[in-house]
Amino acid sequence: MKAADEIKPICHEKIDACADQLKELARLIHKYPELGWMEKKACAWLADALATHGFATEKAFCDVPTAFVARKETAPGPTIALLAEYDALKGVGHGCGHNLIGPAAVGAAIGVASVIEKTAGGRVLVIGTPAEEFGTAETGKVLLQKRGAFDSVDVAILMHPMYANAPIVESLAATRCNITFRGHAAHAALDPWNGVNALDAIRITFAGVDAARQQMHPEIRIHGIITKGGDAANIIPDKASAVFMVRAPKHKLMEKTCERLRQCARGASTATGARLSFRRVATVLCTRPNATLQKLVNENFDFLGVPVESPTKLLGSSDFGNITHQLPAVWFMVRTHPEGIPWHSREVHQASVQEMALSGMIVAAKVMAGITVDLLCEPNLIAQARNDF
Numbered sequence: 503m504k505a506a507d508e509i510k511p512i513c514h515e516k517i518d519a520c521a522d523q524l525k526e527l528a529r530l531i532h533k534y535p536e537l538g539w540m541e542k543k544a545c546a547w548l549a550d551a552l553a554t555h556g557f558a559t560e561k562a563f564c565d566v567p568t569a570f571v572a573r574k575e576t577a578p579g580p581t582i583a584l585l586a587e588y589d590a591l592k593g594v595g596h597g598c599g600h601n602l603i604g605p606a607a608v609g610a611a612i613g614v615a616s617v618i619e620k621t622a623g624g625r626v627l628v629i630g631t632p633a634e635e636f637g638t639a640e641t642g643k644v645l646l647q648k649r650g651a652f653d654s655v656d657v658a659i660l661m662h663p664m665y666a667n668a669p670i671v672e673s674l675a676a677t678r679c680n681i682t683f684r685g686h687a688a689h690a691a692l693d694p695w696n697g698v699n700a701l702d703a704i705r706i707t708f709a710g711v712d713a714a715r716q717q718m719h720p721e722i723r724i725h726g727i728i729t730k731g732g733d734a735a736n737i738i739p740d741k742a743s744a745v746f747m748v749r750a751p752k753h754k755l756m757e758k759t760c761e762r763l764r765q766c767a768r769g770a771s772t773a774t775g776a777r778l779s780f781r782r783v784a785t786v787l788c789t790r791p792n793a794t795l796q797k798l799v800n801e802n803f804d805f806l807g808v809p810v811e812s813p814t815k816l817l818g819s820s821d822f823g824n825i826t827h828q829l830p831a832v833w834f835m836v837r838t839h840p841e842g843i844p845w846h847s848r849e850v851h852q853a854s855v856q857e858m859a860l861s862g863m864i865v866a867a868k869v870m871a872g873i874t875v876d877l878l879c880e881p882n883l884i885a886q887a888r889n890d891f
Contacts, residue, residue, distance in 0.1 A: 506872075506879035509620045510805060513613040513871050517864065520555075520612055524605040524867065525860045527551060531601040532855045535590030538633030538642065541568040544588035545630055548604045552628055555612045563629070564649035569642065570630035571651075574615045579624030580656040580884050582874045584610050585643075585822070586630045587660075595851040599663030599838060602854060602863040604630065606661050606836075609867030614874045621878035627655070634821055636678050636747060639783045643821035647828060656884050657795065657830050657877055660822050661866035663859065664835035667803055668811040669796040670789060674723065674749035675756040676819035677785040681707060681726075681767050683776035687740040697738030701731050703767075703776040704742040710766030711746075721817065722759050723749040742776075749819055753787060787823040789816075794887040795832035795873070802872035808865055818845075830887035834869065838862035 517524075531544045545568045549559045552572035563569040586604035591597045611628045618626065629651060633642040652658065662670070683704060688697030711724055718724070726746035732739030746763055750756035764780050771778040796813055803810035814835065825831045838859040843849040853859055877883055 504879070506876045507805065509617040510872050510875055513617045513875055514868050516616040517609045517613040517867050517871060520609060521864050523551065524609045524864065527605040527608065528601050528860060528863060529855050531588055531604065532596050535595040537592060538589040538635055539568060541588050541632050544604060545570055545632065548586055548588065548608055548630055551608050552611060555615060557611065557615070557628070564646050564651050566632065566642065566645060566649070568632040569646060572611065572628040573625060574611065574618060575625035576618045576621070577623030579622055580877060580881055581625045581627060581654055582877055583627040583629050583652065583655040583658045584870055584874065585658055585660040586628055587634045588630070589633050589635055591635055591846060594846060594848050596854045597846045597848060597850045598635065599850060599854045599859065600634070602663045602838060602859055603661060606863045606866040606870065609864065610870035610874065613867065613871035617875060618878065621875065622881060624878045626874055636676070636784055641784055641786060641821040644786065644824055647824055652825060652828055655829055657887060658825050659831070659870050659873055660833040661836055661870055662833060663838035663854065663862065665837060665839055665841045666811050666814070666835055667808060667837050668814045669799040669832060669834045670816050671791040671796060671813040672751065672815040673789040673823050674721070674751060674817060674819045675753045675786065675788040675823065676747055676749040677756060677760055678783050679746045679748065679760065679763060680743070680781045680783055681746065682741065682743045682779040683771065683774070684779070685738065685740045685774065685776040688738045690736045690738055694738055698740070698775045699738050700742035700776045701739040703770040703774040703778070704728055704731065704744050706770035706773055707744065707767045710769055711763060714762055714766065718759065719750065719755060721751050722755065723817065724759060724763065751788060786819050786821045787827050789823045789833070790826040790891070792826070792830050792832055792887055792890045794883060794890050795830060798873045798876050798883070799832060799834045799869065802869045805872055806865065806868055830884070830891045836862045836866040836869070
């Protein structure tokens with residue numbers, strides 16, 4: 503038996519011992535959903551929970567108000583970061599299950615801390631990363647990355663609630679585009695010919711995108727909403743705006759598709775005479791897979807006797823993808839929700855505090871802890887992960 507496997511049961515018992523506390527954390531974060539960059543309660547609850555278990559904690563990490571870091575270390579060795587997310591979605595609360603991610607990372611870290619002296623040495627971090635969802639100009643991990651939060655990290659690990667247990671080997675690169683047209687107001691009945699209709703430009707942009715889909719790669723996703731369409735039905739709109747997201751399996755394909763969107767908007771500007779403002783405000787990269795770390799995900803599900811499925815390609819996006827391009831990193835799905843319910847929905851929000859979700863969260867904590875123990879006991883695995891990287 504590997505040295506790591508000998509101490510994992512102790513680690514898992516510690517997680518079981520604090521399972522009620524972890525579940526209560528998940529319920530609290532769920533009860534008070536906070537949008538990105540506004541997660542003051544969730545950030546404080548998670549950091550304080552780690553402090554009560556002897557972690558050195560720092561809030562406003564890297565001068566990001568709702569980020570935090572918690573540290574526990576022993577003899578010199580590698581640094582493993584367990585990432586926490588806790589932001590909600592506008593209108594649907596925790597419709598992505600992020601109330602489960604932070605407590606899972608907390609539980610994993612507490613478990614590892616109970617056996618860290620028995621490993622070859624190293625440090626475990628929990629990094630609280632706000633604003634993963636694309637509701638703002640920049641996402642949390644991207645900002646933290648720019649400020650050096652991951653510069654001393656050897657491996658990063660993240661779990662995400664979903665319908666199945668599986669390593670995530672692919673996610674889509676994504677960018678958010680803000681489109682605004684400015685026209686000229688006029689009376690919609692008396693003299694509409696004196697107006698320039700900005701809303702028409704938005705409508706033509708959507709029509710152009712819809713027409714372009716026929717020639718798009720099957721895994722490309724492009725979707726948008728109208729954020730402003732005018733102020734009154736009897737006034738030709740002089741300003742109209744939309745937000746689009748463009749996603750693709752690779753960054754170059756995403757850039758090409760984003761340019762196609764820009765061309766649609768330019769065409770709409772030409773057709774209507776409305777002036778175009780096209781601004782990209784957030785971009786995340788696709789996931790870079792790591793075979794060594796994916797194998798550890800599978801092995802740690804197996805160690806628990808929990809069935810695990812084949813590595814999955816996720817047709818969503820995350821700023822964790824950016825981390826996988828900086829250092830060896832892995833994220834995985836855990837079965838917390840029943841299949842068939844639409845993601846980013848009130849149904850997911852409601853299910854995110856049911857026993858299925860909370861039990862899955864504890865499984866995820868144990869898998870994250872097991873991977874961390876493997877890496878701290880066998881530093882050669884980190885060298886292998888770097889080779890994969």
